[in-house]
Amino acid sequence: MGATKTRDAVAAARGVADGRRNLLLVAAVVVIAAAIIGGVVVTHAMADEPQAGGAYPTVVQADGTVVAGSANAKATLDVYEDFLCPYCKHNLEDPYGKDMAKAITAGQLRVNYHVLDLLDNETTPAGYSLRAGNAALAAAKAGRFAEFHAALYEQQPTEGQSGYTDDQLVDIGRKAGITGQQFADEVKAGTFDAEVHGQTDKARDSVNFKGTPTVLNGDNQVDISKAGWLGQLTGA
Incomplete structure (x- = not known):
């Protein structure tokens, strides 16, 4: 999903003025970075929870x-x-x-x-x-x-x-x-x-x-x- 959003952002930027294109590219990068950081935070939060699969609680x-x-x-x-x-x-x-x-x-x-x-x-x-x-x-x-x-x-x-x-x-x-x-x-x-x-x-x-x-x-x-x-x- 992140890759699709990136392609859409770049495609939308084509054919417009340089300033508008650069603005959209920056916005796309911010969205992707936020998604990655969010994923890392969620992963660590889940890892610190008691883990299923133990012999007994x-x-x-x-x-x-x-x-x-x-x-x-x-x-x-x-x-x-x-x-x-x-x-x-x-x-x-x-x-x-x-x-x-x-x-x-x-x-x-x-x-x-x-x-x-x-x-x-x-x-x-x-x-x-x-x-x-x-x-x-x-x-x-x-x-x-x-x-x-x-x-x-x-x-x-x-x-x-x-x-x-x-x-x-x-x-x-x-x-x-x-x-x-x-x-x-x-x-x-x-x-x-x-x-x-x-x-x-x-x-x-x-x-x-x-x-x-x-x-x-x-x-x-x-x-x-x-x-x-x-x-x-x-x-x-």
Whole structure:
């Protein structure tokens, strides 16, 4: 449509005085430029919206809790985790992560994820737990928490190493399907750092918190070492 308008403007200008022709050409250029700029603005606005296609929707509450799943689910869990924690990976994510995601998607399970930075000093230099936690909340806001969550554990760095930089976390997010610029901006700005710190402080003060991972069903500790615990809770 923009090309047609340009041709019409140029055709209309032919056969008239130079001044009139130049005026019309300038007007056509302005129209085209406005259309292009408008398209860019719309594209960026759409890119920053939560993106469809994620495994399940999430809501980031004001205190930084990431809520995944239906309020009508049969079981609700509170999961406390640190993306550097090897026990979170080996005892919870690796054996049960996919099944939990399926149960959330099916409406059988609701999970309140509490992302902590307990192990923030266990990388060299320090800071990876906080960077990863902030990025996870940004991913949740972008509608791709499940994919980003799984990717961080699949590629979990070893304690004592450097962990991933902000740029590397942004790249992990891109590969997980997060295309909006807002995600990158929030990762690099540490937008949710205060929420991650707050979650960590609150967990430390809770009598039910037993380190990472802690999985609670109400006030009851869930024994994730016991086979079949997830199916018993969800009835799946």
